Amino acid sequence: MATESSKTSVLGGVDEGHLDLVTSPHSHFGWSTGRIMWTVSAALVPCVATAVWFFGFGVLATIAGAILGAAGTEWLVGRLNRRAETIPDGSAILTGLLLGLVVPPGFSPFMAFIGGVVAVGIGKIAFGGLGDNIFNPALVGRAFLQASFPAQMTDWSHATSRVDAISQATPLGLYKFGDPSQFAGDIATQKLLLGEVGGCIGATSSTAILIGAAILLITRIAHWQIMASMILGGLVFGGIFHVSGIGPSPLFHVLAGGFLFGAVFMATDYVTSPNTPVGMWIYGGGIALLTILIRLFGGLPEGVMYAILLMNATVPLINRHTRPALFGAK
Amino acid sequence: MKITLHMLATLIVVGMLSGGGLSLVNDWAEPFIEENQRRVRDEAIGFLVPGGAPEQAVDQDGLTAWRVRGEDGTLKGWVVRYAGTGFQDTIDLMVALDPDRQEIRGLKVLDDSETPGLGTWIRLSPDHQAALAGASDRYLEDAVGDAKNFPLQFFAYDEGEHLSAEGDLKVVKGKPREQLGPTEVQSITAATISSVAVVDIVNEAVLKLDTILAEQGGA
Amino acid sequence: MAKKQVSIGNEFVKGLWDQNPVLRALLGLCPVLAVTTSAVNGLGMGLATTFVLVCASLIISLARKLIPAQVRIASFIVVIATFVTIVDLTMKAKFPALSKSLGAFIPLIVVNCLILGRQEAFASKNNPFRSLVDALGMGAGFAATLTVLGGIRELLGNRTVFGVQILPDVWEPWIVMILPAGAFLTLGLMLGAANLISRRRERIAVRMARAAALNERTV
Numbered sequence: 001m002a003t004e005s006s007k008t009s010v011l012g013g014v015d016e017g018h019l020d021l022v023t024s025p026h027s028h029f030g031w032s033t034g035r036i037m038w039t040v041s042a043a044l045v046p047c048v049a050t051a052v053w054f055f056g057f058g059v060l061a062t063i064a065g066a067i068l069g070a071a072g073t074e075w076l077v078g079r080l081n082r083r084a085e086t087i088p089d090g091s092a093i094l095t096g097l098l099l100g101l102v103v104p105p106g107f108s109p110f111m112a113f114i115g116g117v118v119a120v121g122i123g124k125i126a127f128g129g130l131g132d133n134i135f136n137p138a139l140v141g142r143a144f145l146q147a148s149f150p151a152q153m154t155d156w157s158h159a160t161s162r163v164d165a166i167s168q169a170t171p172l173g174l175y176k177f178g179d180p181s182q183f184a185g186d187i188a189t190q191k192l193l194l195g196e197v198g199g200c201i202g203a204t205s206s207t208a209i210l211i212g213a214a215i216l217l218i219t220r221i222a223h224w225q226i227m228a229s230m231i232l233g234g235l236v237f238g239g240i241f242h243v244s245g246i247g248p249s250p251l252f253h254v255l256a257g258g259f260l261f262g263a264v265f266m267a268t269d270y271v272t273s274p275n276t277p278v279g280m281w282i283y284g285g286g287i288a289l290l291t292i293l294i295r296l297f298g299g300l301p302e303g304v305m306y307a308i309l310l311m312n313a314t315v316p317l318i319n320r321h322t323r324p325a326l327f328g329a330k
Numbered sequence: 331m332k333i334t335l336h337m338l339a340t341l342i343v344v345g346m347l348s349g350g351g352l353s354l355v356n357d358w359a360e361p362f363i364e365e366n367q368r369r370v371r372d373e374a375i376g377f378l379v380p381g382g383a384p385e386q387a388v389d390q391d392g393l394t395a396w397r398v399r400g401e402d403g404t405l406k407g408w409v410v411r412y413a414g415t416g417f418q419d420t421i422d423l424m425v426a427l428d429p430d431r432q433e434i435r436g437l438k439v440l441d442d443s444e445t446p447g448l449g450t451w452i453r454l455s456p457d458h459q460a461a462l463a464g465a466s467d468r469y470l471e472d473a474v475g476d477a478k479n480f481p482l483q484f485f486a487y488d489e490g491e492h493l494s495a496e497g498d499l500k501v502v503k504g505k506p507r508e509q510l511g512p513t514e515v516q517s518i519t520a521a522t523i524s525s526v527a528v529v530d531i532v533n534e535a536v537l538k539l540d541t542i543l544a545e546q547g548g549a
Numbered sequence: 550m551a552k553k554q555v556s557i558g559n560e561f562v563k564g565l566w567d568q569n570p571v572l573r574a575l576l577g578l579c580p581v582l583a584v585t586t587s588a589v590n591g592l593g594m595g596l597a598t599t600f601v602l603v604c605a606s607l608i609i610s611l612a613r614k615l616i617p618a619q620v621r622i623a624s625f626i627v628v629i630a631t632f633v634t635i636v637d638l639t640m641k642a643k644f645p646a647l648s649k650s651l652g653a654f655i656p657l658i659v660v661n662c663l664i665l666g667r668q669e670a671f672a673s674k675n676n677p678f679r680s681l682v683d684a685l686g687m688g689a690g691f692a693a694t695l696t697v698l699g700g701i702r703e704l705l706g707n708r709t710v711f712g713v714q715i716l717p718d719v720w721e722p723w724i725v726m727i728l729p730a731g732a733f734l735t736l737g738l739m740l741g742a743a744n745l746i747s748r749r750r751e752r753i754a755v756r757m758a759r760a761a762a763l764n765e766r767t768v
Contacts, residue, residue, distance in 0.1 A: 344624050366645040441649075
């Protein structure tokens with residue numbers, strides 16, 4: 001199989017004199033890992049820009065901390081293992097960037113750095129590196145931060161600048177623990193669309209996230225099925241509960257918190273999502289259902305992170321049961 | 331047959347030796363264990379209402395209450411011990427009340443399984459205890475405003491002001507101290523559930539003590 | 550199988566590394582994960598387990614010829630349970646604080662497979678002296694691992710080791726480390742490190758053996 005002619009183009013590359021063997025499929029649609037990762041990073045630019053607009057330049061320090069932690073770990077482990085340089089493929093930097101965008105504004109850059117180290121070190125490399133990780137590394141990092149620094153991870157009061165006092169608590173937080181009436185009606189929807197609310201750095205502005213989604217869909221990097229099933233699932237399940245008198249309107253469910261950000265940038269991660277279309281629908285719907293169950297009946301106001309991590313764990317099972325039958329096989 | 335007897339004999343001997351040994355150890359340990367429990371209880375009561383001798387007044391429906399009397403026999407206050415559901419497992423706590431049972435004078439959580447570093451702020455830390463023991467009026471101005479000093483609010487939430495024991499306490503979030511009323515307790519940041527649990531237990535304990543004492547016909 | 554007599558020294562040392570109950574045999578993980586929130590808790594649990602293991606091993610190996618094979622497990626369990634109860638009562642009587650923080654895990658030593666495993670695999674087949682040394686080695690390995698695990702978790706999660714502050718105040722404690730998740734993370738990383746070290750040692754041993762063989766040939 002590993003013929004001389006194909007060794008660089010299809011099978012990865014020759015690394016220090018030994019041949020990398022890669023399992024099938026060998027078909028290539030012309031995009032390298034690096035190009036995909038950098039395009040996703042570009043799709044995140046609107047989120048970063050709105051974050052700077054609403055929360056000030058301080059957020060850049062937090063994001064930089066996360067990227068430094070993630071990429072630094074990747075570099076260090078690569079050096080220790082004498083592996084090929086993996087920094088240019090951008091995956092570690094993207095992990096750091098995603099992590100930096102899902103912590104509160106004003107979050108300490110040093111803690112973000114720790115989160116980046118955990119995201120890449122424990123979320124990815126401990127499982128065998130890119131492609132072998134079961135869980136979305138950025139969310140592993142976030143889960144670690146949430147469990148390590150719960151007070152800082154739920155402290156939205158540093159959102160200085162343009163976000164007004166009422167919305168310094170997150171909309172979901174207000175819904176769960178406070179006065180939901182402060183967040184009702186058209187103004188709320190408008191604010192959620194713009195991002196003028198309390199929340200994680202990159203996850204507040206629905207418009208910016210949707211621009212990113214458009215970039216990912218036009219370049220056909222992300223699978224539309226995952227985004228569609230998750231958003232549709234949110235509307236349907238949120239709607240069912242809303243009609244039965246439990247919880248806010250389905251639109252609120254989808255626009256508030258990290259739902260859209262999770263649907264567009266986290267759930268669509270190649271490595272940790274199913275690779276069959278049917279599987280993608282099950283996966284996205286499952287995330288939406290779990291998110292809404294956690295939000296409505298759990299102890300926490302937000303559940304997107306745990307919902308995605310839980311569904312990540314089911315991906316091998318989903319893949320196995322939705323695999324199309326081989327032609328001619330029974 | 332022989333092997334059956336051997337088996338039986340072995341188990342009987344092992345069981346008897348074990349039982350005998352354990353009863354000896356138990357006889358030795360029991361007074362110490364009781365002494366330990368009594369000491370924990372008395373220290374907590376003495377800390378909550380200092381300078382008095384406790385005298386048990388109520389012990390029913392899971393609620394224990396003590397009258398604490400000074401040396402001259404005057405009533406110095408009440409201590410109520412009650413338990414309820416926390417964020418995880420049971421929270422066992424003691425509440426101190428003034429002699430007329432109109433104000434809350436202190437709170438000490440004796441046992442809980444709350445989340446370390448979050449829910450566990452419901453406990454009095456050694457620093458708190460030292461500071462409270464030193465303060466004559468049990469009001470620590472700088473400390474009360476901080477959410478990590480949650481239990482201090484039950485000693486005094488403002489200068490000379492104690493939480494009321496006559497209406498249900500409420501948990502509030504993010505209110506400046508000057509605006510807090512006598513039934514409002516500032517929640518611990520990111521541990522709202524634990525804060526609410528403690529306040530609920532306190533409310534229930536106070537209400538239950540009132541009911542029991544009313545039934546007994548003397549307040 | 551021809552029985553190779555192991556030296557007494559090796560009987561002790563094997564428990565520390567080569568057959569370390571936690572890092573190599575993955576035995577008794579429940580208390581390992583649950584109580585190691587601090588170095589003191591880890592050491593306390595380790596010593597309590599060691600005590601039970603040593604006493605039970607001694608008794609079982611003394612009585613190994615008297616206990617019929619059919620009821621050996623039942624007899625082992627009764628003996629183990631007796632010593633566990635003794636430890637439990639003693640700790641409650643003399644070390645109430647440690648007993649409170651170890652909670653239900655002291656009585657649960659009885660189901661620690663490390664202890665029953667050593668009775669079945671070793672004490673019931675070897676003389677008392679050898680069993681004693683084996684139990685001490687295994688216990689020491691268990692206690693050392695728990696102390697290290699507890700120490701790491703306490704250091705990162707609470708800035709202290711054995712209650713002494715090591716990290717400065719600016720170090721924000723990683724609360725996850727004293728939660729169950731931190732136990733899994735730390736134990737996983739420790740197992741990984743142990744595998745790395747033993748693999749390296751094996752490689753060195755193989756290389757040495759090869760060199761020795763080569764030497765013999767050339768000489």
